[in-house]
Amino acid sequence: MKMSNNTVLITGGTSGIGYALAELFLKRGNTVLITGRTEENLAIARQSLPGVLTYRSDVGDPAAIRQLYADVAAAFPNINVLINNAGIGLKRNLNDTTVPLEDLNREIATNLTGPIQMIQQFLPLLKRQQTAAIVNVSSGLAFVPLAVKPIYCATKSAMHSYTQTLRVQLKNSSVKVIELAPPAVKTNFNKGQEELNSSSAMDVNKFAHESMRGLEKGRQEILPGLSRMARLLGRLAPQAVFMKAEAEQMVAEGERLSWSTR
Template sequence: MDVRQNTILITGGTSGFGYAFAARLLELGNTVLITGRNQAKLDETKRRLPGVHTFRSDVSDPEAIARLYQQVVSEFPALNVLINNAGEMRKLNLQDPTLDLRDLTREVDINLVGPIRMVQQFLPHLKTKKTAALLNVTSGLAMTPFPLAPIYSGTKAGLRAYTKALRVQLQHTPVKVFELVAPAAKTPLADPFAGVMAESMLMAPDKVVAQAIEGLQHDRLEIYPGLSRILRYMSRLAPGVLLKQMSKGVTEAFAQPRVKA
């Protein structure tokens, strides 16, 4: 697809990959719209990238998605690309008896249900365009779970499966369905995992985004930057070995002091 002169909505555009996408896509001559929950972060992004249009919206709230849709299509009827990027990743000990049942599935609501609802809301509009695209940001962890972040891993595997199915359903429409299988990168999302993921393994978000945009340009429907390519082959050739590798540090991270009976 042509990566210039589109009107592009990016969920979660105030840091990490979303911010890097916004900056690069603006440079390429696109109209760029971003969302986020935090108004101060949206204002700061607008200050750093004056060309960007900001919308405060929570992707886990269906009513907020409906409001966002009304506002975006009335102000930017040329919208033809949606990047489902917003996401959250938490270290969760599933043996912790204090975990709240409602809060437990927060990543499902943001990372999986969010993109599904966004697609459903914006698809009829995208289908009216001559060329249109959806890009879902999954993760190398869609191909092998990372036991320190169990719910997150489940959301990304689910989003990957959904994206593949969506691509088949939309094959005879103008809407191309892309998946960015993002590798571990140096963004705020990865901060709580410092020490578990070696700093040298973390890619710069603008490098990931440069490869993603190159993938879009060449109509590569599944884009595997950096270590994601290796994870892809390892997950097929030696899934057990890979899981063992990804499981390092779990016991230590969640070690409980022994309580006497």
């Protein structure tokens, strides 16, 4: 992928991986547009990343995607790189039947249907560019699930599968399809779930630099750090699941709490 003179749209660019990628793309002479749900965080990004353009947009809301497309296409008809990065991952006890059904959709809307709808919406415009790319940020957990984050891992696995088929269907177009699967990276992602912050988590800037190298080399799957191991493990031991004991403990704790409140 060419690394300068692109117009790059990054969803969820106000923190973590999206922010670090935005910074590197700006440094390399690209026009960079980022999204996020929180105006305050977008304002902070505008201050700390001179030149970045910001759009308040929730990727889980189809109406917001349509509005984002209208705004971006009007101002930047030459947009040629879409990075579907925004994501959330929640710890969940699937035995807890008090969770409202609507709440179960939150991660699916942000991590899976949102990116699919973004692609559907932006694809005609991307196809009109001489060179274009869609980068889908999945996860090492797409290959081996984490027992405490069941819906999150299902969305990332599905995103991996969707990306593979998208690549086949866009083979004869100008749009390259790339999957970027982070390992554990030190960001706000696990905020409030500190027990999930492993000491082996990668520094976010190191991760972003490795990702840029992968993009520059034209890799269609970029698997930094332990993500490569996770994919191998998923192939060698398809029944593998990370953090089984923690999930069992979470379920037992949930049962104890629900008994104590009866």
